[in-house]
Amino acid sequence: MKKIAVLFYALAVTTVLLICTQCKKEPVCELLLRVHTTTTGVDTAEALPNAYVRVGLEDNYADFAKAEGRTDFNGIFSHTFKYEALLDVVVTCDTTYYEYITHEDEHIDTIPHHVSYYGTGRVKLVPDETVDQVILVSPIQ
Numbered sequence: 001m002k003k004i005a006v007l008f009y010a011l012a013v014t015t016v017l018l019i020c021t022q023c024k025k026e027p028v029c030e031l032l033l034r035v036h037t038t039t040t041g042v043d044t045a046e047a048l049p050n051a052y053v054r055v056g057l058e059d060n061y062a063d064f065a066k067a068e069g070r071t072d073f074n075g076i077f078s079h080t081f082k083y084e085a086l087l088d089v090v091v092t093c094d095t096t097y098y099e100y101i102t103h104e105d106e107h108i109d110t111i112p113h114h115v116s117y118y119g120t121g122r123v124k125l126v127p128d129e130t131v132d133q134v135i136l137v138s139p140i141q
Contacts (some may be wrong), residue, residue, distance in 0.1 A: 029081040029125035031055070032132045033090050035071050037117060039138060047075025048117060048137060051093035055079065055123070058088065084125045091137050093117040116140040 036056075048071060055067040065087060067079040069105030085100045099111040 012066055017058075027083065027127035029127055030130035031067075031077075031079050031081060031123060031125060032130055033077040033089065033091075033123070033136045034132070035075045035077065035093075035119070036136055037138070038071055038136045041138075043099075043134060043136060047071075048091075048093055048095075049075055050074045050095075051075065051077075051091050051117065052135065053077040053135075054090045056085070056087040058092075065084070081125050084127050086122065086124050089121045089123055089135055091117070091119045091135050093137065098137070 035051045036043055037046045037048050038044055051071045053069055056065040064082050065085045069077055071077045094116050096112050096114050101109045117137040118140050119135050121135045123131055123133050125131055
């Protein structure tokens with residue numbers, strides 16, 4: 001009888017240990033940055049595609065708290081981090097647009113205009129949440 005009780009006790013302890021030490025899903029921190037242009041400091045909701053985004057790239061950040069890349073066609077940059085953190089963000093972009101001028105003789109001139117944008121911000125990553133933040137960038141004079 002003692003053998004059955006010891007076996008039952010060992011089985012119960014093993015079961016409890018297995019349940020308590022199951023693989024738990026690691027919490028992740030999702031970051032969604034929306035890059036918008038501004039000239040007055042007010043959000044115009046005008047997306048800036050192909051902007052270069054750097055998150056936590058200064059020397060004092062650990063490798064797991066760094067990310068870089070470009071915004072998509074909608075001006076959105078996304079990345080997944082392992083740990084919560086407070087990170088600095090820097091966004092730069094060089095763009096060229098063309099102004100078309102039609103003359104009376106129907107000759108068309110194109111005048112290129114080069115604009116550089118710059119903006120910074122700070123994001124706080126939260127475990128198991130998606131942080132959705134707008135970073136405003138202004139033209140550099």
